[in-house]
Amino acid sequence: MSLGIFPTSEVLFRGGIVGTSIAYYLSRHPNVLGDTSVYVLESSYIAAGASGKAGGFLALNWHGPTTSSLAALSFKLHEELATEHDGEKKWGYRKLVTLGIDSDPNSNDGVETVPHAEWIADVVGSVEPLGDETTTAQVHPFLMTNALISAAQDSGVNVTIAKAETIVRNEETKEITGVTAVTRSGEILTIPATDVVFAAGPWTGTITTQMLGEKAAGGAANIIPSNRSTSIVVSPPESRELTPHALFCTLVLPDGSHGQPEFYPRPDRTLYVCSAGMSDQTPLPEYAEDVVHSEEGVRRLKERLRIVVRKEWIGDVLESDNFIRQACYRPDSSKTHLPVIGKIGDGLWVASGHEVWGILLGPGTGKVMSELLLEGKEKSANISSLRP
Ligand SMILES: Cc1cc2nc3c(=O)[nH]c(=O)nc-3n(C[C@H](O)[C@H](O)[C@H](O)COP(=O)(O)OP(=O)(O)OC[C@H]3O[C@@H](n4cnc5c(N)ncnc54)[C@H](O)[C@@H]3O)c2cc1C
Missing domain, CATH: 3.30.9 (D-Amino Acid Oxidase; Chain A, domain 2)
Known part of the structure; x- marks a missing residue:
């Protein structure tokens, strides 16, 4: 894969349902201009973690007040995605x-x-x-996550199989300029980036602490494996x-x-x-x-x-x-038991900790993250209780 230096770019960690949904909705956002590139960095393969091995059950109204808005948005988006991409056939979407x-x-x-x-x-x-059938549905999560990333790739999203290691910054301004990553065969890559979204499922806490230090990782540091x-x-x-x-x-x-x-x-x-x-x-x-x-x-x-x-x-x-x-392993949210979605620093974002509901909440999280990144605030769901 050739890597260019782009005026703006988002690097999303990683290829689970959450990172994939963010890439998908970014690629379809009207503010994505020719000079914005979106990278998905995945250390194993797409949907190698819980996003490929979950049950894939979706429920509209099994959620408390803090996540009900995101759940309602997500339940609706699952149906829309299935209609747009023939999800019934491609990933076994059905109401049940x-x-x-x-x-x-x-x-x-x-x-x-x-x-x-x-x-x-x-x-x-x-x-x-x-x-x-009005309140519960299901998907095959491995097939869905892979279908979403394919649709995102068709719209220009780049996927790189390598493990993210460090954030690269401009020595003088300290602004983020990229991320280094290493393949399993030991090749070291640098991907240009102005914004980095940590969506690494149960690895999120460890990886943000290693890459940023515990203090700068903020709410992301509390995401732990189940x-x-x-x-x-x-x-x-x-x-x-x-x-x-x-x-x-x-x-x-x-x-x-x-x-x-x-x-x-x-x-x-x-x-x-x-x-x-x-x-x-x-x-x-x-x-x-x-x-x-x-x-x-x-x-x-x-x-x-x-x-x-x-x-x-x-x-x-x-x-x-x-x-x-x-x-x-699920990404558990050790402090709040709620997903953590939003900004943790300049150019640094987190979308993780979805515990038992990541397959349901993935699309809604992708949509609101695309709004946060490209418009500065979320519009489609109320996530005020989920900020890092
Ligand atoms: C048994 C089980 C059943 C479940 N059933 C359901 C269900 O029915 N409905 C529901 O809504 N939810 C369900 N869940 C929860 C759901 O699976 C998770 O919440 C969701 O998959 C989390 O998605 P994610 O994208 O955050 O993380 P993951 O799917 O874990 O993806 C994270 C990705 O990050 C990659 N990664 C990690 N570190 C790096 C790095 N340094 N560089 C690059 N890539 C990296 C990993 O390889 C992985 O692919 C279930 C969970 C379990 C365990």
């Missing part, structure tokens, strides 16, 4: 019904069968609606249909402990399963592509899957190696 399942096989509660969803096993306990989260994706036998029902479950397990698995059947006929509350403190590696799943995590997910899904839909897939096992 969401159910809460509470199950305790030892209780005296009656047995409930979920209507119109044969794949869900009978529940000893309760089933309640949590959302319908525990490692393992997920699996299984394919039921061809003849078995999965209906569009997302499930949030609270289960009493055979040993008396509780499990909180989530199930997302996808239009590609696969079933994604992850679970809250499976503590796994394996530290975050330096590169997203080096994150590996936990075998214990897989074992627990299989156990939960066998309780919630009828065995005809599982077949012998769990005994084979024929399903996806993966893991990722």
Whole structure:
């Protein structure tokens, strides 16, 4: 890739849903003139982290007052993006019904069968609606993030696979002039930049502290990795249909402990399963592509899957190696538990800490960041409680 010196340029860290959405909306902003270049710097590959391995569940009204405006904008933008880029086909966007399942096989509660969803096993306990096609939807996050970056590249955004290392400044004025980055083969690159947006998911706190020092990193320094989260994706036998029902479950397990698995059947006929509350403190590696799943995590997910899904839909897939096992880390916001979006210094910005809602909030964050960068203030959503 050849790098030019441009009068103005934005470098965005990194190729997760947040950095990709910022690049996408910058590339479409009316104030982007011929002399503005947008770079996405990604150390592994696009959507190598949580943005490629999340469930992809979207909810309109599950949010508190501080993020409800950004969530409403994002939910709307997801639909608009799907319409504009054929997201139904390209990244499995669809609206769906969401159910809460509470199950305790030892209780005296009656047995409930979920209507119109044969794949869900009978529940000893309760089933309640949590959302319908007007309030909940889903995407395949890896496919969506990659489709967005392709659309951004078609509009001139540059993508470089290298790990950002240092901020380069003019020795006299101290203004930012670029970012150095190193490829995995050791090549050192300098990318010209006037503005740098840190959107490095769970790496944001470490990277901003290393590159800027803790004080200058400000609110960005508080973004830390969550525990490692393992997920699996299984394919039921061809003849078995999965209906569009997302499930949030609270289960009493055979040993008396509780499990909180989530199930997302996808239009590609696969079933994604992850679970809250499976503590796994394996530290975050330096590169997203080096994150590996936990075998214990897989074992627990299989156990939960066998309780919630009828065995005809599982077949012998769990005994084979024929399903996806993966893991990722959320960007947690250790001080506020809210995303952190805005300016941390001259030419320095942060957009991270989206915790469990980064796939939903990615597009809205991209849109408001494009407004902040190119117009000086956000217009599309109220993010006043989310400033660094
Ligand atoms: C199991 C699980 C399920 C989830 N399900 C959902 C869901 O259903 N709905 C929802 O809305 N959210 C969900 N989330 C949350 C969501 O996945 C995250 O909030 C979101 O993906 C964060 O996106 P990001 O772009 O901030 O970070 P990431 O996706 O982590 O991207 C950061 C990128 O930065 C790169 N990077 C890091 N350091 C550098 C560097 N120095 N130089 C260059 N690049 C660098 C990394 O390689 C990575 O690709 C889930 C999370 C988990 C863990």
